[in-house]
Amino acid sequence: GQQVMQIPQYQHVQEGEDFTTYCNSSTTLSNIQWYKQRPGGHPVFLIQLVKSGEVKKQKRLTFQFGEAKKNSSLHITATQTTDVGTYFCAAYGGATNKLIFGTGTLLAVQP
Amino acid sequence: NAGVTQTPKFRVLKTGQSMTLLCAQDMNHEYMYWYRQDPGMGLRLIHYSVGEGTTAKGEVPDGYNVSRLKKQNFLLGLESAAPSQTSVYFCASNDRGRQPQHFGDGTRLSIL
Numbered sequence: 001g002q003q004v005m006q007i008p009q010y011q012h013v014q015e016g017e018d019f020t021t022y023c024n025s026s027t028t029l030s031n032i033q034w035y036k037q038r039p040g041g042h043p044v045f046l047i048q049l050v051k052s053g054e055v056k057k058q059k060r061l062t063f064q065f066g067e068a069k070k071n072s073s074l075h076i077t078a079t080q081t082t083d084v085g086t087y088f089c090a091a092y093g094g095a096t097n098k099l100i101f102g103t104g105t106l107l108a109v110q111p
Numbered sequence: 112n113a114g115v116t117q118t119p120k121f122r123v124l125k126t127g128q129s130m131t132l133l134c135a136q137d138m139n140h141e142y143m144y145w146y147r148q149d150p151g152m153g154l155r156l157i158h159y160s161v162g163e164g165t166t167a168k169g170e171v172p173d174g175y176n177v178s179r180l181k182k183q184n185f186l187l188g189l190e191s192a193a194p195s196q197t198s199v200y201f202c203a204s205n206d207r208g209r210q211p212q213h214f215g216d217g218t219r220l221s222i223l
Contacts, residue, residue: 006153009151030209033211042201042214042215042217043154043201043203043212044214045212045213048211088153092208092209097142097159097161097208097209098156098169098170099144099212100170101146101153101154101155103151103152104153
């Protein structure tokens with residue numbers, strides 16, 4: 001079945017440093033979603049990318065969808081302690097309504 | 112507007128016991144999902160429903176059953192709990208397929 005690989009698994013940064021997580025698929029994706037889960041919390045939807053090469057920004061967060069629609073990235077500029085959590089990419093498998101989640105990247109931010 | 116509500120929030124079971132997890136949403140969403148989350152494995156889909164009275168299998172359906180008798184409720188049952196089912200269970204819903212999913216706070220289930 002479809003798999004969505006996400007790297008790195010864990011990233012520790014100093015507050016103010018930048019952070020990037022990458023999501024890759026062996027198959028072409030119709031769209032990709034990003035979620036954030038705070039420690040002890042539940043996943044919260046951040047954004048959805050649909051178009052090839054699409055770039056969207058939310059304040060310090062920049063999301064990109066690859067030209068071939070097989071990869072995506074989330075970049076955070078100047079991290080803050082409020083950015084702590086696990087970031088998941090997720091994509092729908094084929095023609096189904098099943099959302100396949102990546103394994104997530106846990107971000108730790110040291111003040 | 113409560114969104115997606117899961118009960119209970121915590122539960123400890125003995126091997127072989129049965130239980131039902133309840134998910135309720137007040138957003139009039141058609142689609143509902145049950146996931147389990149284990150360390151280092153992200154979220155895996157157990158079962159889902161595309162409307163009242165319908166259910167379908169996800170990635171890891173074995174050992175679980177579901178029912179969607181009312182549009183707003185989605186029940187997840189464990190008939191004979193096993194230690195391998197120790198996990199955090201999340202329910203989610205959306206208006207239709209491929210739209211952003213709204214998650215509940217989760218149920219932390221331990222099976223001894």
